[in-house]
Amino acid sequence: MKFLISQRSPGKDDFQKLELKYQVEAGTAGPYSIVTEKDTSGYSGQGLRSFIDGYIRDFNCAMPDVASQTENAIGLITKQWPVPNSISGSFSTAIIEEKTGEIVVCNDAIGVYPLYYFAGENEFYISNSLIWLGVVSKASVDEVGLFQRTYCPEFANIGSRTLLKNVKRLLPGEWIRFRKSGEIRERKYDNELYQQLSDSVAPLKYWKAFKKEVSYCLAEEENVHVALSGGMDSRLIMGSVPREKQLFCHTYGQEDYYESLIAKRIAGLYDANFRSYSQPELNFPGKEVLEKYTIETEAIYLNHWLEILEEHEIENRENMLVGDMTESLQGRNLPMKKNWKNFKQYYLGRKEYPLTENTREKFEDWKDGVISKYTGLISQKHLNRINVQLTEEQINNEITADLEELFLRIEQHNLPYLELVSEIFTWFTHSRIPMGKQILILNSNFKSFCVPMSVQILRLTSNLHPNLRLNGRYIKSLFASVKELKLGASEPTSQIPFVPFNSPEIFKVPIWFLRSEIDDFLIKRVMKSGNPKKRYRVLKSFNWVEVYQQPKMEAKLWSYFEKNYLGEGYTNAVIYGALKRRDLEQWPLSNINIINAAALNAELALLKALKDE
Incomplete structure (x- = not known):
């Protein structure tokens, strides 16, 4: 590749x-x-x-x-x-x-x-x-x-x-x-995104275009693999795959995790082969595994994928479809205020959101906010930690210039609403690199493709008026009106358990709220007690508390930085932060910041080693 x-x-x-x-x-x-x-x-x-x-x-x-x-x-x-x-x-x-x-x-x-x-x-x-x-x-x-x-x-x-x-x-x-x-x-x-905004795109028209894209994408494939989370993005993919293809679905997590059970049921609806993979220790992989995927993909980021890749036996590199960027269809990156008033008016009441006109003054204010966010951690202490010789002012000016490069790309689209400005910035940053790494790492064993990110589908999605997409309005209409998707809508989602996705909101919302509140209570109880064995969530699912309790975790952390190219101050802060999560002095969040540091150090080590040989 x-x-x-x-x-x-x-x-x-x-x-x-x-x-x-x-x-x-x-x-x-x-x-x-x-x-x-x-x-x-x-x-x-x-x-x-x-x-x-x-x-x-x-x-x-x-x-x-x-x-x-x-x-x-x-x-x-x-x-x-x-x-x-x-x-x-x-x-x-x-x-x-x-x-x-x-x-x-x-x-x-x-x-x-x-x-x-x-x-x-x-x-x-x-x-x-x-x-x-x-x-x-x-x-x-x-x-x-x-x-x-x-x-x-x-x-x-x-x-x-x-x-x-x-x-x-x-x-x-x-x-x-x-x-x-x-x-x-x-x-x-290419400035074609958002150029024909419409509030009247029929779901069946969108679905016809989506199926056509998938059919052309898979034209040479007999076997099709799907990264199946059980969410709406992977259900959209499942429904679009031509019926003559042999489907193989893969998910990470133990077989009895709620998310795995939902994914298995979705696979069964479409007569697909299904397999779940569970190697939680790979969330802190051995140094040799970390280096292997750094060399092969340069895309170590979210290590859940390693649970699939390390167990999957490669015969031929077959297609793997992923559903990332289906979130664009659900309007998740549109920055709407989340409060009870808006929830009642726009989610339950289905009123149209008031969108903000993208004027020059507001665009400049938005830019200033983004620049402040990206330059906020510039300090001499942080520069010293990673042995950077440039001054704070030089780093600030360079980061601002890099952001201006993206701002110009956004400005070239002449977007009518500030909410769309924020959304496309997220696509150009979060979707492009962190989400993109999920596609790249799967390329080690598969030919990994993301149809919702394709040229024509993303154009079509971006042209859906924001008020069509917000709160999942459009994707709900797809699953309510498209024959192939109604099947997937008959199962619950991981966020709202027990009731099918196509149930009335009057049933779904209270369940979602109750589950969230109980999960929050259980999390706080674990932290207050300092006991990692206490129940973590209402339904059995991936448990970061347990991941940080792995007996070899600390040894693996130190091994990542045996040859240190990031500076002792930085790596010590990363390692000791991880140990605080293990000891429940901090909440055990996803370890993305830790693995990022380890993968970055591995890239630098590899570059130096190959140059010096």
Whole structure:
């Protein structure tokens, strides 16, 4: 899946370094040297050579003819951006024009499949692997990028910034044409989201488009795997898969967890094979497992997926569908005030939300709020912890400039409501990197695709008026009117147990409220007593308290940082924070901040080790 395009021929040492960790092949295309993993997908024809992460489809071609779809789409992308409505998919791609030596790189409107580029004085590289590019180019660590990965929201880089100096990542919806010298000849953006807002999109019209996308996505697949949570996103996927496909559903968690039981019932409704995986110790994996997935995917973040990946036996890399970004259909990222008055008026009463006009003044105020949030943890103490030499002012200015890059991308969409501004910012940050990592890590064993993130489906979803999507209004109408989805609506959700999803709100809301209150009470009781064995929730489900009680957890924590590239002050704060959660001096939250630090340290260690060999 990994590839590296280089203006110079990597030396024997470069190949030896890569082959210590990867099975690679070398070749040429036009004036470039190419290094690829053996299973890297791509296209060659019409004088073009392309490398593709994700999938690209052309609706103007017959559905089974994926080869023609790819050929048409790749040829069109070199000439036209954004793509017309006949082209869809969720992808990033690099396309070499062998005759001219020019290269076109692009990604879809969100850009979960990363694509990196680096143009030095006498060298030019493009890759979908930051580690590969860093090793061969010998780019140094970027201190601003390091601070963003340790202290900024999402523990993620912002905009085009990466962990390596002068190495850029494509922005959401970005298209660039490079000359063979590495200079940028032309740059374009896909600003098609939200451009045809409508409050009258019939559910059956949306469903027809969604099924078409899924059918084209799966055109070459006989077996289809689904990451099945039992929520509405995975039910939407389940209902859309053509009935002739053989379905295999996977969920993490013990068989008797409430969420696992619901997922199993959903799988049964669609005659699918079902398996749950439970290895809770992998939430703090051994160092060798952490390093393995850092090397393979560069996407360690939410370790629940390791419970599936470590047990799943690979014969062939088959398709895995994930339902991320279905949350866009439910309006979860629209920032509406949550209080009793709004709940009565807009959730129960179904009044339309009053939306905020996106004026220049309000947009600038919103930007100021975002900048304050992202720069709020800049302090000399934090810079000293990670051994950063830049000043507080320099870090502040650089982070602000990175945010301005995203603000400009948002501004180019000319959005009418401030709520949509907040939503697309979330898509460009949270959805693009942390959520995207879930897709990337599944690529280690599967060909992981996210249909709700595809070009045409995300355009269609974004054009649904916010008042259609808020409070799950539109997804409820889908499950009430679409035959294939009514089946899934007959089962409860994990948030509201005991009653089917299609039950009246008068039954669902009290159950949701009561469960939430009891769960809160049980959590506070565990903390007050200091006894990790007390009941954690009303219904048996994943228990973070137990995860932090693993006998080898502390030893694993210290092992992650045996070779420390993040600074003793930072790693000690991470480790001792984890131990406080274990001892119930702090509430045992998800360990994402801890695993982020461990994975980041592993990336830095790998870059240094491969460079030094």
